[in-house]
Amino acid sequence: MSPLPFLTPRRRSRLAGIALNVAGKTLWMLLVLWGITLISFWVIHLAPGSPTDLETTLNPLAGEAARQRLEALYGLDRPLYVQYWDWLTRLLHFDFGNSMSADARPVLTKILERLPLTVGMNVTALVLTLLIAIPVGILSASRQNSLLDRTVTVLVFLGFAMPSFWLALLLMMFFGIDLQWLPISGLTSMDYASLSPWGKFCDLARHLALPILVYTVGGLAGMSRYMRACMLEVLRQDYILTARAKGLSPGAIIWRHALPNALLPVITLLGLSVPGLIGGSVIIESIFALPGLGQLFYTAVMARDYTMIMGNLVLGAVLTLAGNVLADVCYGLADPRIRSAREKN
Amino acid sequence: MPGGVAKPEGPLLALKDVSRAFGVRRGWLGEQRRLIAVDRVSLDVSAGESLGLVGESGCGKSTLGRLACGLLAPSSGQVLLEGRALPLAGARSWAAGRIQMVFQDPFSSLNPRMSARAAVAEPLAAQGVPRAEQRRRAEEMLATVGLDGLGGRYPHEFSGGQRQRIAVARALITRPEVVICDEPVSALDASVQAQVLNLLRDAQERFGPAYLFISHDLAVVGFMCRRILVMYLGQIVEEAAREQLFAGAAHPYSQALLASMPTGASRKEGELLPPPLEGELPSPLNPPPGCRFHPRCPKAVGICRREPPAWKELAPGWRARCHLA
Numbered sequence: 001m002s003p004l005p006f007l008t009p010r011r012r013s014r015l016a017g018i019a020l021n022v023a024g025k026t027l028w029m030l031l032v033l034w035g036i037t038l039i040s041f042w043v044i045h046l047a048p049g050s051p052t053d054l055e056t057t058l059n060p061l062a063g064e065a066a067r068q069r070l071e072a073l074y075g076l077d078r079p080l081y082v083q084y085w086d087w088l089t090r091l092l093h094f095d096f097g098n099s100m101s102a103d104a105r106p107v108l109t110k111i112l113e114r115l116p117l118t119v120g121m122n123v124t125a126l127v128l129t130l131l132i133a134i135p136v137g138i139l140s141a142s143r144q145n146s147l148l149d150r151t152v153t154v155l156v157f158l159g160f161a162m163p164s165f166w167l168a169l170l171l172m173m174f175f176g177i178d179l180q181w182l183p184i185s186g187l188t189s190m191d192y193a194s195l196s197p198w199g200k201f202c203d204l205a206r207h208l209a210l211p212i213l214v215y216t217v218g219g220l221a222g223m224s225r226y227m228r229a230c231m232l233e234v235l236r237q238d239y240i241l242t243a244r245a246k247g248l249s250p251g252a253i254i255w256r257h258a259l260p261n262a263l264l265p266v267i268t269l270l271g272l273s274v275p276g277l278i279g280g281s282v283i284i285e286s287i288f289a290l291p292g293l294g295q296l297f298y299t300a301v302m303a304r305d306y307t308m309i310m311g312n313l314v315l316g317a318v319l320t321l322a323g324n325v326l327a328d329v330c331y332g333l334a335d336p337r338i339r340s341a342r343e344k345n
Numbered sequence: 346m347p348g349g350v351a352k353p354e355g356p357l358l359a360l361k362d363v364s365r366a367f368g369v370r371r372g373w374l375g376e377q378r379r380l381i382a383v384d385r386v387s388l389d390v391s392a393g394e395s396l397g398l399v400g401e402s403g404c405g406k407s408t409l410g411r412l413a414c415g416l417l418a419p420s421s422g423q424v425l426l427e428g429r430a431l432p433l434a435g436a437r438s439w440a441a442g443r444i445q446m447v448f449q450d451p452f453s454s455l456n457p458r459m460s461a462r463a464a465v466a467e468p469l470a471a472q473g474v475p476r477a478e479q480r481r482r483a484e485e486m487l488a489t490v491g492l493d494g495l496g497g498r499y500p501h502e503f504s505g506g507q508r509q510r511i512a513v514a515r516a517l518i519t520r521p522e523v524v525i526c527d528e529p530v531s532a533l534d535a536s537v538q539a540q541v542l543n544l545l546r547d548a549q550e551r552f553g554p555a556y557l558f559i560s561h562d563l564a565v566v567g568f569m570c571r572r573i574l575v576m577y578l579g580q581i582v583e584e585a586a587r588e589q590l591f592a593g594a595a596h597p598y599s600q601a602l603l604a605s606m607p608t609g610a611s612r613k614e615g616e617l618l619p620p621p622l623e624g625e626l627p628s629p630l631n632p633p634p635g636c637r638f639h640p641r642c643p644k645a646v647g648i649c650r651r652e653p654p655a656w657k658e659l660a661p662g663w664r665a666r667c668h669l670a
Contacts (some may be wrong), residue, residue: 013634059476165434212625236452237453237454237456238448238449238453239453239454239455239456239464241411241416241446241448241454242448242454242512242515243456243467244416244435245414245415245416245434245444245445245446245562246436246441246442246445246467246468246470246471246515246519247434247435247436247437247438247440247441247442247468247472248435248436248471249435249437252436252471256467257456257459260458261456261457261458335457335458336457336458336460336499336501337457337499337501
């Protein structure tokens with residue numbers, strides 16, 4: 001007896017095909033992930049310096065013996081392939097090891113406690129960017145070369161060209177010092193613990209408003225120009241002319257015919273931006289004194305905290321691959337051409 | 346019988362001295378110049394008739410087609426549907442659904458994300474027909490064009506000819522009085538061209554729309570239309586009945602077009618078609634003075650270089666814009 005007896009042979013074979021496809025893709029992705037870890041592990045150990053530098057080379061009291069003892073403690077005296085094998089087997093149990101910095105806490109814990117802030121900020125900024133950039137792109141495209149289009153173009157490029165740290169400082173000066181509306185740094189106020197849940201939320205929001213604004217302004221230009229280009233490409237197709245000839249209203253043409261087609265390439269862009277969601281900006285996090293992942297990664301690199309760096313890199317690699325698959329899947333759901341081609345395979 | 350005798354109550358669609366200019370700017374700070382794509386064109390289309398429009402690419406045929414269905418507004422002159430000025434295409438226009446178009450490229454004229462049925466039904470949605478009714482009529486129309494039961498498929502699953510059938514079904518579903526066919530078969534293989542042309546003829550017999558049939562291919566226009574206009578550089582240069590034109594065109598440009606038609610008549614081994622026209626189509630940005638055709642005309646004389654020719658009536662329904670006709 002075959003499994004799933006309630007399905008017709010044709011549907012069963014199709015399901016089997018999809019399962020096979022997914023299995024193949026997963027295998028391929030694991031292979032890519034393995035390659036990434038191999039190369040990054042090697043490259044990081046190539047960089048001069050080691051996690052023990054702070055305690056040894058820079059410490060006049062520590063001698064060669066202390067260095068050797070520390071290296072043996074961290075396992076750094078063994079050959080690189082042994083270290084890699086050791087790290088890899090632990091990774092297979094989802095054990096990222098302990099940080100090599102002074103606190104020696106588990107890498108995963110350190111990442112997880114900073115993840116919500118970075119992801120939350122990036123997601124909010126991304127959503128805001130989309131909410132602004134997509135309508136702006138549509139408007140610019142549907143009135144190409146109008147005054148509105150040109151004004152918007154100049155504005156978004158100004159936002160893009162402005163260094164984010166400079167914009168951040170200006171905003172802090174204006175909203176934080178001149179107007180005194182918003183706090184200029186940190187994540188919470190002194191009295192945070194005593195606030196009600198709603199009060200806590202408002203306090204967080206006030207602290208994060210400026211950094212999120214800076215992120216959004218930086219992302220706006222790319223996204224809105226991309227949206228505009230996609231929209232223009234679609235608007236010069238003949239089916240848009242036909243839609244007008246049919247007597248559809250301009251709104252219906254944009255919503256039914258142009259936008260769904262113009263949004264397809266944006267899916268790819270979104271898929272590619274998934275890994276960016278954890279890669280906080282060091283600059284912005286430093287200026288606003290926010291304990292995010294960007295800072296964590298930066299200090300880890302500076303201290304040659306190998307386990308911490310590898311933990312971050314693996315997380316980034318996994319998210320990149322996952323973003324690609326996500327974009328793939330969404331594309332398939334959204335585009336009938338790809339949908340049916342898959343079914344045929 | 347469609348076509349033939351003109352109805353007494355005047356033309357269905359009339360273009361009166363219609364011109365359309367576009368502003369063209371060369372480079373970033375270049376001066377703005379006017380490109381006159383269509384220059385004082387007048388034509389009439391009677392109910393149920395097929396009017397052909399031939400000319401080489403770049404002569405303004407497609408612009409004329411778009412003017413005739415309200416996708417472009419004329420710079421000067423008037424487009425009249427049943428004597429009323431045609432508004433720009435859009436919702437709530439009284440002319441919506443009465444003039445439809447079929448475009449050249451069946452790969453870009455269908456929305457890739459809409460099923461054939463949805464594409465065909467949409468003009469009805471614009472008219473507020475209930476959903477079930479839309480669906481029924483769309484399936485019916487698809488069956489009429491020979492795509493019975495394929496309404497659920499998407500454009501990429503059809504061949505070029507089938508896509509053009511969908512485009513025809515979409516154009517016909519509102520029972521329009523005029524269909525503007527802008528090079529509807531130029532992108533298709535010869536064998537498929539014939540199918541689509543036959544389909545268009547059958548549809549005319551069945552639903553009775555008038556066609557303004559735009560093509561660069563005289564053979565195709567000759568097959569479809571009894572009356573033919575020849576266009577050159579934005580102007581109509583000759584208007585004649587099909588038989589008249591094929592028997593002996595008056596304008597040298599029409600003659601050149603006819604001569605360049607491969608007839609399939611037995612030619613001697615190695616013999617080539619008669620020499621094509623010399624030179625390229627001049628830029629409409631600065632059309633030549635006098636007769637626009639004179640730089641390429643084998644018969645041009647002094648007056649052709651100085652004075653633009655006026656219409657010359659050669660017989661009822663046959664006229665040409667040539668000093669020598």
